[in-house]
Amino acid sequence: MQTAEVVIIGGGIVGSSIAWHLTESGCRDVLIMERESHQGKGSTGKSMGGVRAQFATPVNIQMSLYSIPFYASFEAQLGLPSEYRPQGYMFVATRQSHLDYLTTNQEVQKSLGLTQVRMLTRDEIVDMVPQLRADDVLGGSFCPTDGFVDPYSVMVGFTTRACEKGARLWRSTEVTGIICDNGRIAGVETTRGPVSTPVVVNAAGPWAAQTAALAGVALPVEPLRRMLVPTEPFDGVSHAIPMVVDMTNGFHFRPEGLGFLLAWNDPEETPGYKTDFEPAFIEKVLVRAADRVPCFENLAVNPKRAWAGLYEMSPDHHAIIGPVPERPGFFCANGFSGHGVMHAPATGRIVSDVILEGTSSIVENAEVLSPGRFARGALLHETAVL
Numbered sequence: 001m002q003t004a005e006v007v008i009i010g011g012g013i014v015g016s017s018i019a020w021h022l023t024e025s026g027c028r029d030v031l032i033m034e035r036e037s038h039q040g041k042g043s044t045g046k047s048m049g050g051v052r053a054q055f056a057t058p059v060n061i062q063m064s065l066y067s068i069p070f071y072a073s074f075e076a077q078l079g080l081p082s083e084y085r086p087q088g089y090m091f092v093a094t095r096q097s098h099l100d101y102l103t104t105n106q107e108v109q110k111s112l113g114l115t116q117v118r119m120l121t122r123d124e125i126v127d128m129v130p131q132l133r134a135d136d137v138l139g140g141s142f143c144p145t146d147g148f149v150d151p152y153s154v155m156v157g158f159t160t161r162a163c164e165k166g167a168r169l170w171r172s173t174e175v176t177g178i179i180c181d182n183g184r185i186a187g188v189e190t191t192r193g194p195v196s197t198p199v200v201v202n203a204a205g206p207w208a209a210q211t212a213a214l215a216g217v218a219l220p221v222e223p224l225r226r227m228l229v230p231t232e233p234f235d236g237v238s239h240a241i242p243m244v245v246d247m248t249n250g251f252h253f254r255p256e257g258l259g260f261l262l263a264w265n266d267p268e269e270t271p272g273y274k275t276d277f278e279p280a281f282i283e284k285v286l287v288r289a290a291d292r293v294p295c296f297e298n299l300a301v302n303p304k305r306a307w308a309g310l311y312e313m314s315p316d317h318h319a320i321i322g323p324v325p326e327r328p329g330f331f332c333a334n335g336f337s338g339h340g341v342m343h344a345p346a347t348g349r350i351v352s353d354v355i356l357e358g359t360s361s362i363v364e365n366a367e368v369l370s371p372g373r374f375a376r377g378a379l380l381h382e383t384a385v386l
């Protein structure tokens, strides 16, 4: 029988970050299982690639305070690109309650060391994006170290370097069962045969709940469709602008290639494995785009280039990270609720630390993300979800 010190189920950005962090810490006998013939066919390949530290809760802010500098030095550390572009995130407030919310969050962000984040006046917002309709804008916030990465490159970089240090990636290999012995993890059943291992990490993205069920663990992660619309080339707005978030309705956009990438969280979306792009979404997002940026009414869109992917939603919109006490040897790295790319480096580090040392100090209290918090009723509350 094949053996491994650690088996990681899922070769997306999260699984590959965990593999890299483990190998960096000296744990080299790591086996990543990916059921697809290529990595990136899950959420990672569908992502908008946004990275930000402008969150409400300390743990999310601290996850970003590890991850964003990590992305900034990714190429120096790994010798491969992350395509990190620090163009910032700009939140645009049209109600006093938005401004109060941004101000409160900034106090927490600054107290944790995010020094560059600042409030903006309406004039400063217009200076940054002159094409924005600002008659109802009261102000906003901006952090210049927020920005974008290329999730696919990051995933490939992590995997490449992890494999050079001894990790293995089995493509086209589905984990179909998890073997336990006296309640402890003992191995996995796969379409390539069984593998003996004392440690299994669930990094199965939107399929996390089924994967946990193989180990007899109930994990509250649900898939939720999100759609993105890339535009055709458009130079009516600068390509140096930040990710702009219209807090009136959650519409947000950023430069992408020669055009822009448009996103909006449709409140009518319901959980499920729906990955078809819904053509009616184009009209919905374009209406909101032209409302905030009038010249966007001239945007051209090719519906064939638009796509849909799955968020992996947890009940409190925070990741679920750590060991499952009732199943020794089973670890979760799931439920990122739209933040799995920006938090992949921190997650890799925390999971690696917890497997190898039993604890991690890169965030003040990684325990708050533990899978057991739902049973204890210790849910977190993140309101800055896009």
Ligand SMILES: Cc1cc2nc3c(=O)[nH]c(=O)nc-3n(C[C@H](O)[C@H](O)[C@H](O)COP(=O)(O)OP(=O)(O)OC[C@H]3O[C@@H](n4cnc5c(N)ncnc54)[C@H](O)[C@@H]3O)c2cc1C
Pocket: 009, 010, 011, 012, 013, 014, 015, 033, 034, 035, 036, 039, 040, 041, 042, 043, 044, 045, 046, 047, 048, 049, 050, 051, 173, 174, 175, 176, 203, 204, 205, 206, 207, 211, 226, 227, 228, 308, 309, 310, 311, 312, 333, 336, 337, 338, 339, 340, 341, 342, 343
């Ligand atoms: C439209 C969209 C926009 C997004 N925008 C952002 C953003 O701007 N910023 C951000 O931070 N996040 C964003 N996200 C979220 C982010 O993409 C995800 O949180 C992240 O990619 C999760 O990575 P993962 O590795 O956990 O999951 P995945 O990339 O889904 O990888 C999981 C892998 O597990 C494999 N797998 C599942 N079950 C098994 C099994 N039994 N055996 C073997 N393999 C298995 C799957 O094939 C898959 O490849 C976005 C997501 C979407 C859909």
